[in-house]
Amino acid sequence: MRFRLTPRPQWLCALPVALSALALPGTASATTDPFFEFTDTAALASAAPGTVLKSRTISVYVAGFKTKLKATQLVYRSTDALMRPAANVTTIFTPDCATASCTNKNKVISYQSFYDSLNPEDGPSRAYAGGKRLPDLLPAVETILFGKYVKQGYTVVVSDTEGQKANFAAGPEYGYNTLDSIRAALKAPQVGLSSNAQVVMMGYSGGAIATEWAAELAPSYAPDLTPNLIGAAFGGTLVSPEHNLTYVEGAPIWGGVMPMAIIGVSRSYEIDIKKYLSPRGLEVYDKMQKASIAYVLGMYRNVTWKDLVKPEYQDRTKIKEYVEAVNKVIMGTGGTPAIPLQIGQGTGGVWELTKTSPLWGKGDGVMLAGDVRTLARQYCAQGVPVQHKEWGTSHFTTMALWLPWATDWVDARFAGKAAPQNCSSIAPGNPLTPLAYNP
Structure with a gap:
């Protein structure tokens, strides 16, 4: 099947226009802020x-x-x-201890943003420093x-979890950036x-990528924490x-998100994905760089995948670079968390017009519930x-249900209460077997 770029649903078309008119004064475009640049490679390597x-x-x-809020921004080595x-x-x-109580200052929320992007300018740090572009609305919502x-x-700590190259969906890198x-x-x-x-770390969607990977990598990468x-x-x-x-390809x-993730993971592991792409794939690749x-x-x-690649690569298990990279971003392969976890997931993806996967079952429209259950059971x-x-419920609506549930759990951790668990009642899910290379 050939793909075509189709108009957005009316509500998706209207929302960015309405929000930009209401919330983004002026027509300022992105400008490079020298604060975000660090070019001293020797200092970086020795830190x-x-x-x-x-x-x-x-x-x-x-x-x-x-x-009226003030915040500290740090450039740090990761x-x-x-x-x-x-x-x-x-x-x-x-908190401003001169004007407010600092009783809770040493209770820290590491909040991981869902700013999902391939553009470094979309990082939350840019938005909080004065961003006036449509993607800067996401940190505003957060x-x-x-x-x-x-x-x-x-x-509250909010890092640019995707790094300064915006390597979308490259989970381990999100984890390192969060911990550092x-x-x-x-x-x-x-x-x-x-x-x-x-x-306490918390995040939803793209923020969940960073939160989970930080949790599983912490014992080996940051034992000092x-x-x-x-x-x-x-x-x-x-x-x-x-x-x-396979769940989201072709979804309205x-x-x-599928080509975004392919580009982001390829960028993270320095794979020249272009050599595998069809003319249509190259068109999408060029459009999605930022x-x-x-x-x-x-x-x-x-x-779909078949639209994006040359005929000889329709079976992606024949692409060794792809197989190696995609296996590195399977959660649960980087270690075992040493802290309690709370994990929420929606199953009503049909609300967002994504069909139930014949292979992987129900999801919330973009994330698969069976995969999440297996990860939970593994831990x-x-x-x-x-x-x-x-x-x-669907991905968007589940967030509204997840937030108060998560907030209560977070508050209980700071209160020193025992962490709840329901391991015995979590149903079986999908196998998380690494993809096999098939030359």
Whole structure:
């Protein structure tokens, strides 16, 4: 089947226009902020992960509007998917102890954003520093999600989880960036955290990628954070991208996520994906080099893997580079979390016009419930306290149900309560067997 770019559903067409008119004053385009650049490769190579390289205080912008909030931004040393030194950026909201109580300052929320994009300019740190573009609305929406904690005087850390190259869907890299942002926040004197500050990680959708990978990588990559990390809550989770590829390809709303993920993972592992692409695939590749989810939803109806690649690569198990990379981003392959987990997932993907997968069963429209159940059961078997819940709703609507459930769980962790678990009642899911190379 050949693919074609079709108009978005009316509600998707209208929403960006309405939001941009209401929330984004002016017509400013992206400009490079030198703060986000770090070119001293020698200093980067010699620095330990989590080292603060630059810092500044900003007035926080929300949807293009300047607020009274102040935040600290840090450029810090992290690690890319190929285990090389990399610079990244995080934004840290802290209470003003001169005007407000600092009782909760050492309770830290590491909030991972769902800003899904292939464009570095779409990182939340850019948005909070004054972004006035449509993708900058996503971090604005998210300030509502974690705003309760800012108001109550908690410290909230929001990193650019995809890194400064925006390697969308490259899970391990998200994890390194998240863990090193916490390290940087704990080390930075201008943030003023105690060395024994308690940290809970949370995120939904793209934010769940970062949260889960940080949880599973922490014991091996950041054992120094063991005294600080006390839990992770996430929902709408991308467990095995190879499975999700067959679930969302051709879907009216979510179909464009498939080529976005292929580009992001290929970029992360430095795979020249272009040599495998058909003329149509190259067209999509060129259009998506700096694509945000805000411009992709509803725009790639009917696009499939077979449309994107040359005839000899229709069976992707014959592409060794693809097989190796996609296996590296299967959750649960990087280690076992040493903290309690709370995992939520929707199953009503038909609400968002995604068909139930004949191979993988129900999902929320973009993420597969069976994959999430298997991951939860795997961690249960390894002794991790897991609370798991499913709703019969779609990806968008499940977030509204997940948030208060997750917030209650997070509050209980800071209160020192025992973490709940329902491991014995989690139903079996899909096998998470790595893809086999078939030359």
